[in-house]
Amino acid sequence: MTIKHADEYRDPEISRKLVEQITNLSKKKIRLMEVCGTHTMSIFRNGIRNVIPETISLISGPGCPVCVTAQSEIDAFIELAGEPDTIITTFGDLMRVPGTGSSLQKERAEGRDIRMVYSTFDALEIAVKNPEKRVVFLGVGFETTAPTVAASILAAREMKAGNFFVYSAHKTVPQALFALVKTEGIRIDGFILPGHVSVIIGTGAYLPFFNQCRVPCVVAGFEPSDILQALLMLVRQIENKAPGLENAYPRAVSFEGNKKAVGVMNQVFEPADVAWRGIGIIPRSGLKIRDEFSGYDAGKRFSITEKVSQEPKGCACGEILTGLKTPVECALYKKICTPVDPVGPCMVSSEGTCAAYYKYHDTGPGILKV
Amino acid sequence: MKSEKILLDHGSGGKISHSLTKDIMLPVFDNPILSKLNDGAILNIGGKKFAFSTDTYVVDPIFFPGGDIGELAVYGTVNDIAMCGGSPLYLSAGLVIEEGFPVSDLKKIIKSMGNASKRAGVKIVTGDTKVVPKGAADKIFINTSGIGVIPDNIDVGCEKALPGDKIILSGTIADHGITVLTQREGMKFTSSVRSDTAPLNHMVEKIFSSGGSIHVLRDPTRGGVGTSLNEIAEKSECGIKIFESRIPVKNEVKSICELLGFDPLYIANEGKLLAFVSPQDSERVLSAVRENEFGKDACIIGEVVSGHPGKVFLETLIGGTRMVDMLTGEQLPRIC
Numbered sequence A: 001m002t003i004k005h006a007d008e009y010r011d012p013e014i015s016r017k018l019v020e021q022i023t024n025l026s027k028k029k030i031r032l033m034e035v036c037g038t039h040t041m042s043i044f045r046n047g048i049r050n051v052i053p054e055t056i057s058l059i060s061g062p063g064c065p066v067c068v069t070a071q072s073e074i075d076a077f078i079e080l081a082g083e084p085d086t087i088i089t090t091f092g093d094l095m096r097v098p099g100t101g102s103s104l105q106k107e108r109a110e111g112r113d114i115r116m117v118y119s120t121f122d123a124l125e126i127a128v129k130n131p132e133k134r135v136v137f138l139g140v141g142f143e144t145t146a147p148t149v150a151a152s153i154l155a156a157r158e159m160k161a162g163n164f165f166v167y168s169a170h171k172t173v174p175q176a177l178f179a180l181v182k183t184e185g186i187r188i189d190g191f192i193l194p195g196h197v198s199v200i201i202g203t204g205a206y207l208p209f210f211n212q213c214r215v216p217c218v219v220a221g222f223e224p225s226d227i228l229q230a231l232l233m234l235v236r237q238i239e240n241k242a243p244g245l246e247n248a249y250p251r252a253v254s255f256e257g258n259k260k261a262v263g264v265m266n267q268v269f270e271p272a273d274v275a276w277r278g279i280g281i282i283p284r285s286g287l288k289i290r291d292e293f294s295g296y297d298a299g300k301r302f303s304i305t306e307k308v309s310q311e312p313k314g315c316a317c318g319e320i321l322t323g324l325k326t327p328v329e330c331a332l333y334k335k336i337c338t339p340v341d342p343v344g345p346c347m348v349s350s351e352g353t354c355a356a357y358y359k360y361h362d363t364g365p366g367i368l369k370v
Numbered sequence B: 001m002k003s004e005k006i007l008l009d010h011g012s013g014g015k016i017s018h019s020l021t022k023d024i025m026l027p028v029f030d031n032p033i034l035s036k037l038n039d040g041a042i043l044n045i046g047g048k049k050f051a052f053s054t055d056t057y058v059v060d061p062i063f064f065p066g067g068d069i070g071e072l073a074v075y076g077t078v079n080d081i082a083m084c085g086g087s088p089l090y091l092s093a094g095l096v097i098e099e100g101f102p103v104s105d106l107k108k109i110i111k112s113m114g115n116a117s118k119r120a121g122v123k124i125v126t127g128d129t130k131v132v133p134k135g136a137a138d139k140i141f142i143n144t145s146g147i148g149v150i151p152d153n154i155d156v157g158c159e160k161a162l163p164g165d166k167i168i169l170s171g172t173i174a175d176h177g178i179t180v181l182t183q184r185e186g187m188k189f190t191s192s193v194r195s196d197t198a199p200l201n202h203m204v205e206k207i208f209s210s211g212g213s214i215h216v217l218r219d220p221t222r223g224g225v226g227t228s229l230n231e232i233a234e235k236s237e238c239g240i241k242i243f244e245s246r247i248p249v250k251n252e253v254k255s256i257c258e259l260l261g262f263d264p265l266y267i268a269n270e271g272k273l274l275a276f277v278s279p280q281d282s283e284r285v286l287s288a289v290r291e292n293e294f295g296k297d298a299c300i301i302g303e304v305v306s307g308h309p310g311k312v313f314l315e316t317l318i319g320g321t322r323m324v325d326m327l328t329g330e331q332l333p334r335i336c
Helices: A012-025 A037-045 A071-081 A104-109 A120-129 A146-158 A173-182 A195-201 A203-213 A224-239 A259-268 A291-296 A317-321 A353-360 B015-029 B069-083 B103-120 B175-182 B201-209 B224-236 B251-260 B279-291
Strands: A030-036 A056-063 A086-090 A114-116 A134-139 A164-168 A190-193 A217-219 A245-247 A269-276 A280-289 B041-045 B048-057 B087-098 B123-132 B140-150 B166-169 B214-218 B239-243 B274-277 B299-305 B312-315 B321-324
Touching: A012 A224, A030 A037, A030 A173, A030 A195, A030 A224, A037 A056, A037 A195, A037 A224, A037 A353, A056 A173, A056 A317, A071 A086, A071 A104, A071 A134, A071 A164, A086 A120, A104 A114, A120 A134, A120 A146, A120 A164, A134 A146, A146 A164, A146 A259, A146 A291, A164 A280, A164 A291, A173 A195, A173 A203, A173 A280, A190 A195, A190 A224, A195 A203, A195 A259, A203 A217, A203 A245, A217 A224, A259 A269, A280 A291, A317 A353, A353 B321, B048 B069, B069 B087, B069 B103, B069 B140, B069 B201, B069 B214, B087 B103, B087 B201, B103 B123, B103 B140, B166 B279, B175 B251, B201 B214, B201 B279, B214 B224, B224 B239, B224 B274, B224 B312, B224 B321, B274 B279, B279 B299
Parallel strands: A030 A056, A030 A190, A086 A114, A086 A134, A134 A164, A190 A217, A217 A245, B087 B123, B239 B312
Antiparallel strands: A269 A280, B041 B048, B048 B140, B087 B140, B166 B274, B166 B299, B214 B274, B239 B299, B312 B321
């Protein structure tokens, strides 16, 4: 198994030419937001900020699913872990996220049965193998993961696995864009739209947003030249005063997306108004399990107390997720909040903006500019 | 929110493991030999220098493509001694076995330890076996300790890197960690990746006999090349610059890393070394490494610089720069 196609998108010569075109074209000082956490990481990993002109500021957005998960949801996960005869299954990123009093990782050290899985279907398999236990999968993610989670619920129904449950904290991207442009104090001149999410929902899913807000939008892939290509398209739209909704990732993303995946997702989930960390409630931006499948809904089958959880004191994750602040502007960053001892989720997730800054960014003179 | 309990992170070999060593163990065991925190202790007995090292192996699964826990336990300690500049001679082996463990598997592991010690040219001269009730340990854990003689003219250490030094890496990275990972339950990969588990003492002998001026030797095991380079930069109080384009990673390993979101720079190796060498000797030492059967893909991946002391920077493929930090938290538990 080898991904052969990736190398050409890392070709230094292609990247150099793209940088040259961007540099020649970019006159206005602009702020572009990469919505997706995987883009944030790729921009750092490839040192893209070092090669693009100073006219372009890249700001990181709310596209890390763990980071935007509300504190009350994290606390609910931890509460679920304490239920008797229950196995919690989760993707690894959630383990370290601090809730109000604990984290899943600490609960595991206390003896709770919390297992990391790579796929929802592994969680379902655990349920089948342990019929005397209740197995809960913590559903955190965007449209990229939601279809597989939906498929696992359909499979559980097929297999009559009545001990399999999902706690759905899924969120959807297009609705968040509306909230971002409406947030006071932020100027976003263009969006680098997520690649993986767009594979599922297609560029067409952003049309309502684009038609209403007319902000330049380009869907991008994750290799250096993918991102540079998207930057070039955004700069061109802005300099020509011709905002558009474009696709710089046509080898993976189509206009209509993956209809089958969207179909499965819509069969099991329906839109709901949900809270995002740092943003608040965004209408129809969450996915709740439809009543037809309520037997698999951990939110309904377990008696979890309604939470009014406070976000950690002094933590700027909320402002960082909306581009109002960069991690270096947070008073806790690197001083109290580190990946070893995180205060907020953006320092935990492998796609979190604070984790990316901590790992790759250095304020040393003349070494890196951000 | 500091934890009152030991977390898996504490065994990662990264930042959090270091804090455990520094905060809990060093103050109690307080002595100048330990406080160097090298791969092994360097002892001065009767005017002769010895390297002494210990390691415990808990790898899961115990058999994996390219090796098993027994071979790993022998080579791991052999390599730790070699990285101190020592020629490994004698090993001890301590086994903790779970009740119910198949004797046939034990025989396989012991045979493999025998073959490995022959290949490395060391003798297992003392040992101990304990059996614990089912569930009190997982299958088998092995501790090995070893001792070797350091020739008078050899003086290497993580604190001895100098600006200008070239950094030689003996081959492709991340093979071991990714191999073990693909064998785990729940990972449905069919791949041909193999662990790089190998003895490095013969390669180290070749390096020294090349006559080059060697300052640092290090095998980047847990925490990977990224973490090892950070430790060297910190202890030597100088900066390190490496080039992404020069770091060899097998295509298949690269693909799996990408799928799972791992950075190969932080993935464990069990048969690779980093050598910091005076610039004028670098080509000579590189040839010596390449002559060894485990060093065919060796290359110079970067150099030591006087700027940004304590920090490691990487020049990316497209000419950008980024920091390479130490591993924080556990990427993959029970990798060795």
